[in-house]
Amino acid sequence: MSIVITGNPGVGKHTVAEKIAQILGLSIIDINKIAKDAGMFEENEGANDVDTEKLKKILAQRISENNLIVGHLAPYVLEKNQVKKIIVLRRSPYELITVYKNRKYPDAKIKENTGSEILGIIVHDTISRFEEKTVQINITGKTIQEGVEKVITLISSNEGNEKVDWLDLVTKNNDLRKFFAD
Numbered sequence: 649m650s651i652v653i654t655g656n657p658g659v660g661k662h663t664v665a666e667k668i669a670q671i672l673g674l675s676i677i678d679i680n681k682i683a684k685d686a687g688m689f690e691e692n693e694g695a696n697d698v699d700t701e702k703l704k705k706i707l708a709q710r711i712s713e714n715n716l717i718v719g720h721l722a723p724y725v726l727e728k729n730q731v732k733k734i735i736v737l738r739r740s741p742y743e744l745i746t747v748y749k750n751r752k753y754p755d756a757k758i759k760e761n762t763g764s765e766i767l768g769i770i771v772h773d774t775i776s777r778f779e780e781k782t783v784q785i786n787i788t789g790k791t792i793q794e795g796v797e798k799v800i801t802l803i804s805s806n807e808g809n810e811k812v813d814w815l816d817l818v819t820k821n822n823d824l825r826k827f828f829a830d
């Protein structure tokens with residue numbers, strides 16, 4: 649069974665996973681890279697419409713014991729019995745905007761992705777498939793090193809699972825319009 653790191657685009661999955669793979673001696677399976685190599689992103693730049701059944705089959709053939717599987721599609725292309733623990737990285741939508749602007753995402757794509765993080769779509773879908781194997785880490789305001797340490801603690805001791813509610817924060821800040829209006 650594998651450790652999995654998932655979460656919305658831009659939360660820091662690959663950055664953190666590369667360091668963790670080094671420290672723990674795991675080899676990374678990058679779901680996006682596998683999908684890309686199989687030509688599955690060619691028709692749509694978003695990853696929303698990939699053929700998850702096909703990707704699931706390809707992944708099943710690739711996975712072995714010492715893998716760290718990474719990608720926002722993880723909850724849709726893995727089965728519970730393939731997973732030891734699935735870590736959902738969470739990051740404030742206010743920080744994500746900066747990441748997306750640096751990536752030059754168009755406004756609509758920024759809203760789609762921050763909206764998804766605020767509503768907790770990935771964590772919801774992860775819990776519904778992986779149940780008690782799901783854990784969350786909030787890396788907002790953390791350095792990469794601190795994020796890596798949090799994840800390693802969670803992998804090794806099972807401590808540090810966090811509750812995250814951006815909707816509450818955004819509502820209190822009176823920013824619902826900023827993220828959800830046209």
Ligand SMILES: Nc1ncnc2c1ncn2[C@@H]1O[C@H](COP(=O)(O)OP(=O)(O)OP(=O)(O)O)[C@@H](O)[C@H]1O
Binds near residue numbers: 655747
């Ligand atoms: N504490 C942190 N942990 C991880 N990444 C961070 C942190 N702070 C800032 N970053 C930065 O966030 C940016 C996004 O990280 P990264 O590309 O790893 O995201 P990702 O989740 O893999 O995105 P995608 O799903 O699009 O592949 C990077 O520029 C990274 O350096």
Ligand SMILES: [Mg+2]
Binds near residue numbers: 661
């Ligand atoms: Mg990445």
